[in-house]
Amino acid sequence: MCDVMKEKKEMKEKQMKPMELDASTEEKIKAAARALFIRKGYAATRTRDIAEEAGINLALLNYYYRSKEKLFDLILLETTVDFMKQLSVLLNDAHSTLEEKVERVTAGYIDFLTAEPHVPIFMLSEIRNHSGRLFERLAMGRMLKDSVFMKQYEEAVAQGRVTETNPLHFVMNLLSMIIFPFVGKELLQRLVAMQDGAFERMMQERKRLIPVWIKMMFSRNESEQIL
Amino acid sequence: MCDVMKEKKEMKEKQMKPMELDASTEEKIKAAARALFIRKGYAATRTRDIAEEAGINLALLNYYYRSKEKLFDLILLETTVDFMKQLSVLLNDAHSTLEEKVERVTAGYIDFLTAEPHVPIFMLSEIRNHSGRLFERLAMGRMLKDSVFMKQYEEAVAQGRVTETNPLHFVMNLLSMIIFPFVGKELLQRLVAMQDGAFERMMQERKRLIPVWIKMMFSRNESEQIL
DNA sequence: TATCGGATTAAACAAATGATTAATATGTTT
DNA sequence: AAACATATTAATCATTTGTTTAATCCGATA
CATH class of the missing domain: 1.10.357.10 (Tetracycline Repressor, domain 2)
Incomplete structure (x- = not known):
């Protein structure tokens, strides 16, 4: 989740229902990125590969993590x-x-x-x-x-x-x-x-x-x- | 030197004067490429970096070695x-x-x-x-x-x-x-x-x-x- | 139900990048 | 000198790639 929204999110953390889904998407991206970065290195890994591996839309990578x-x-x-x-x-x-x-x-x-x-x-x-x-x-x-x-x-x-x-x-x-x-x-x-x-x-x-x-x-x- | 010309070159090898210069350019490219590839890896190395490091025109890389x-x-x-x-x-x-x-x-x-x-x-x-x-x-x-x-x-x-x-x-x-x-x-x-x-x-x-x-x-x- | 905020998407952008082209230079051969 | 082959260059092309935008979806809230 991107920095700007993190504060708001943490404020509401207790009653948040969609949190699991959010964290799930966020985690899917990180897991996919980890697998690819570790296997192929930074330069050889494309953001599109990460998105595909994670099964998410490309823009979500930047939405949650700002940049590659x-x-x-x-x-x-x-x-x-x-x-x-x-x-x-x-x-x-x-x-x-x-x-x-x-x-x-x-x-x-x-x-x-x-x-x-x-x-x-x-x-x-x-x-x-x-x-x-x-x-x-x-x-x-x-x-x-x-x-x-x-x-x-x-x-x-x-x-x-x-x-x-x-x-x-x-x-x-x-x-x-x-x-x-x-x-x-x-x-x-x-x-x-x-x-x-x-x-x-x-x-x-x-x-x-x-x-x-x-x-x-x-x-x-x-x-x-x-x- | 590119494949097509290699034959011709080898035929003339004996009386070739520009050969030193040719080999020099060819070698400069290889030396620069070696230094960069070894230090930064394939994916992180740009053909333009190699050309610059070798002090040659970008197109010469493909001229002599076909492709990155x-x-x-x-x-x-x-x-x-x-x-x-x-x-x-x-x-x-x-x-x-x-x-x-x-x-x-x-x-x-x-x-x-x-x-x-x-x-x-x-x-x-x-x-x-x-x-x-x-x-x-x-x-x-x-x-x-x-x-x-x-x-x-x-x-x-x-x-x-x-x-x-x-x-x-x-x-x-x-x-x-x-x-x-x-x-x-x-x-x-x-x-x-x-x-x-x-x-x-x-x-x-x-x-x-x-x-x-x-x-x-x-x-x-x-x-x-x-x- | 209407509204709001975060999540998601398709599309597009700008820069980077590998490769090619066409022209020119340089030196060799005839 | 003319013709030729190779070497070199600047400009351009087509794709790839990281990132952004604007619109839409969706669940929660009031």
Whole structure:
């Protein structure tokens, strides 16, 4: 719903009957836009495609979201926030150990990306172009630094259980091994002649393997490297 | 140069004086197109931008390359072939060990991607859309399977030096840890508030670390896991 | 029932964009 | 010098595309 009307709408919100229908149309547009933007990117997506996919009149897109770009910014921001929030929640669970966090991040993201495999390329390629100021208010700058994960990591280093002192490598290796297969899927499937089914099975297998590999990479205690 | 004229040109190739100038213009277009396509993608790149970047008249683009799409296909194919050829050459060197191959692939790709950081996202996001048949003749299907690397890997598994029996995980982890940081650079830099200089220094550090990590992940012999 | 406001629609607009044309320039061949 | 082929240019074309407009629909309210 367009900005000007939003105020009026919110004022009446309680007795509004058509609200479901309104929200439905508004949501249909956003859902269609999300699907297309994520699959084809901003520049390759036409407003007419969005309207058709949503089953609505073209003008309604501008009626509710002002412009293609505003709609896109909204979706890019929401998608990125969702993506980062997952990480943030898992990294800040006070009741899980460092090892458990690794396992949960791995399983959580592999499940998420299996359902939404186009999200990483979408985020990473569109953030490059747009979003100059779009992400400043997100303030992710201290998200990792202030996390429970980071405390536990430093503790583990201090106790000599973990060898690498730069936690960035730890996080980067973990995310690399989880996310990259989805990003490179198309190329990798051609490189080794793999079907979709085999790919998904491989990613399920990696749920178990990645935590083991991470442990082997960063643990100082040889006896633990076997499990 | 357009198809129709190519024949005539090749017939005269020996005494052609304007050939340098011709090739120069043709090359200027391709270079400009490559730079823009790789940075902004197919859909976001205008033929007028390419013409301006190349410093040539708009019509010359169609004169030499027929259409935007033909020009793009050429560049996507060339870029992908270059990228894969690097891997192919390194994986098929008969005079290097498995460990040396890991080191060389790591150093080679980190250097390449430091110079051309946009290439991976470009390839991986554009291959998804175009390229239905563009890559069939590339026949990468057996590239990995028939490589010297694969022979050495199987040998290492047979000798018990390497633990994981599925070589796909080995290759995928290697490529993930090398390539993903470049793909996720923008997001990662925001996540940890990192500057460009720090990023490059980190990637140089990874040249040394990744082969060590790979060795730790996949080696069965505990005494080797320390180095 | 009449009226009002938001939702929806078909039509149109203006700018952008890929491509083409026709003319001209430039250098080569005869 | 004349004829020719290729390279280059400015102008134009036809479509596409994001957006707007004006009219209409529809349910709620008074």
